Amino acid sequence: MTGKIALITGATAGFGEACAERFAREGYHLIVTGRREERLLQLQARLTADYGVQVHPLTFDVRHREAVETVLGGLPDVWKSIDVLVNNAGLALDLSPIDEGNPDDWDTMIDTNVKGLLYVSRVVMPWMRERRSGHIVNIGSTAAKTVYAKGNVYCASKSAVDALSQGMRIDLLPYGIKVTAVHPGAAETEFSLVRFKGDENKASAVYTGFTPLSGKDVADVVWYCCTLPPHVCINDLVITPTAQANAYYIQR
Ligand code: NDP
Ligand code: 8X3
Numbered sequence: 001m002t003g004k005i006a007l008i009t010g011a012t013a014g015f016g017e018a019c020a021e022r023f024a025r026e027g028y029h030l031i032v033t034g035r036r037e038e039r040l041l042q043l044q045a046r047l048t049a050d051y052g053v054q055v056h057p058l059t060f061d062v063r064h065r066e067a068v069e070t071v072l073g074g075l076p077d078v079w080k081s082i083d084v085l086v087n088n089a090g091l092a093l094d095l096s097p098i099d100e101g102n103p104d105d106w107d108t109m110i111d112t113n114v115k116g117l118l119y120v121s122r123v124v125m126p127w128m129r130e131r132r133s134g135h136i137v138n139i140g141s142t143a144a145k146t147v148y149a150k151g152n153v154y155c156a157s158k159s160a161v162d163a164l165s166q167g168m169r170i171d172l173l174p175y176g177i178k179v180t181a182v183h184p185g186a187a188e189t190e191f192s193l194v195r196f197k198g199d200e201n202k203a204s205a206v207y208t209g210f211t212p213l214s215g216k217d218v219a220d221v222v223w224y225c226c227t228l229p230p231h232v233c234i235n236d237l238v239i240t241p242t243a244q245a246n247a248y249y250i251q252r
Contacts, residue, residue, distance in 0.1 A: 001054060007031040007082050009062060009120055010089030012039035014189030015139060015222075018215030019086050022223045024051040031079060033058045033072075033120075034089065062089050062116025063108075072123045080127045084226055087117045088139045090157075092195040095150040106153045113157035117164065125168075129175045136172075137222050138165045140183040142240060142247040151247070158183075162236075169235060178233040180225045185240030186250065187213035209252030210243035 006023045010016035012034035020032050024047040032040055032055060040057035047055050056079055060067040090113040093105035117138065128134030143151055144158035165181035172179060192203035206212075218239065225234045243251045 001029060001078050003027060003029055003053070004083040005029045005031065005079065005081055006084040006086065007033070007120075007124065008086040008088060009033045009116075011043060012036045014191060014215045015184070015187070015218045016086070016088040017043065018219035019088065019222050020047060020055075022216075022219040023084070023226075024053045024055070026223065027051070027053060028084070029054040029056075031056045031058060031075070031082070033060060033062075035059065035061050062120055063111040065115075065119045068116075068119040068123060072120065081131065082124055082127060082134065084135045084137065085121065085124050085128075086137045086139070086222060087120060087161075089116055089120075090139065092143075092151075092154040092191065094195065094197070097150055098152040101153060109153050109157045110160075113154075114160045114164070117161060121168070125172065125177075128177050129172070132175050133177065134175075135178040135180065135226055136165075136168060137180045137182060137225060138168075139218075139222075140165065140181045142183055142185040142238060142244075144181075144183055145238060146247040148247045155247075165236070169233075176230075180234050181236050182218070182222055182225065183236070183238045184213055184218050185238070185244045185247065186210075187215065187218060187241075189215050210241060210250055212241050213239065 006028045008016050008019050011020045011032035020030055032043055034040055037059040044055040044057050058071050060071040093108055138161050140161040141158040143155040144162040147155040165179055169179040188207045192206045196202040221239050
């Protein structure tokens with residue numbers, strides 16, 4: 001297979017799906033992952049038809065280390081030459097004061113946003129190391145930069161993504177592997193619907209009174225980070241709607 005390959009986790013919705021569309025448009029072959037297989041198959045059919053690229057869907061839960069190692073680790077050799085890994089799969093659950101937080105929600109956020117990112121990266125990094133080339137883009141959040149009320153564990157999980165991005169950049173330095181952390185602010189995807197466990201009113205209220213980012217806005221920035229010459233690496237990039245100053249201040 002000739003051409004570049006991108007692996008995008010969490011490609012069944014939001015930023016991941018928009019990144020898949022953008023990278024396919026640019027001619028990348030794609031490995032797309034998520035738990036909702038039907039959506040991955042629809043994405044595969046659409047991107048293959050629209051852009052003529054090859055799309056390899058992988059269905060697994062990033063929290064399950066064995067599944068990540070078996071399913072991702074079992075990729076055919078031709079798909080292991082991954083040029084770009086976008087660690088995007090993630091979520092927030094609820095907004096609650098830390099003394100009233102639900103430990104099951106804490107587990108899910110930490111297991112997905114931190115441990116899932118680690119498990120996926122642990123499989124892919126040696127392939128990049130062997131080729132002495134590659135680019136890892138980790139999706140953090142403005143929540144990594146500014147802690148807000150009731151955001152406690154989600155903010156901590158994204159701070160961990162920030163720290164891990166710095167750690168990866170140091171440890172992968174000898175191999176010429178780029179590591180970029182992209183930290184978006186408020187973006188209207190399925191994120192708030194997931195956070196508020198299907199409550200559409202609560203979810204849409206998050207985005208009233210201002211124009212939020214779209215998945216496409218974030219995908220354009222991720223793509224831009226991947227277009228720079230080999231000697232240039234964007235380390236850390238925060239992108240917000242113009243109406244947002246940080247995770248706390250939004251002009252509505
Ligand atoms: P969406 O809910 O629209 O998409 C989340 C994606 O993550 C889905 O494809 C989902 O796939 C996948 N995912 C979630 N949990 C798992 C899991 N356990 N295993 C595998 N895949 C999983 O949200 P966004 O696109 O907005 O979010 C993408 C990333 O961006 C997240 O890391 C989020 O924290 C971050 N972010 C979002 C912001 C926003 O305002 N929207 C702002 C800043 C950061 P499936 O359900 O099929 O498994
Ligand atoms: C998502 C943005 O402000 O809901 O990471 O935490 S926020």
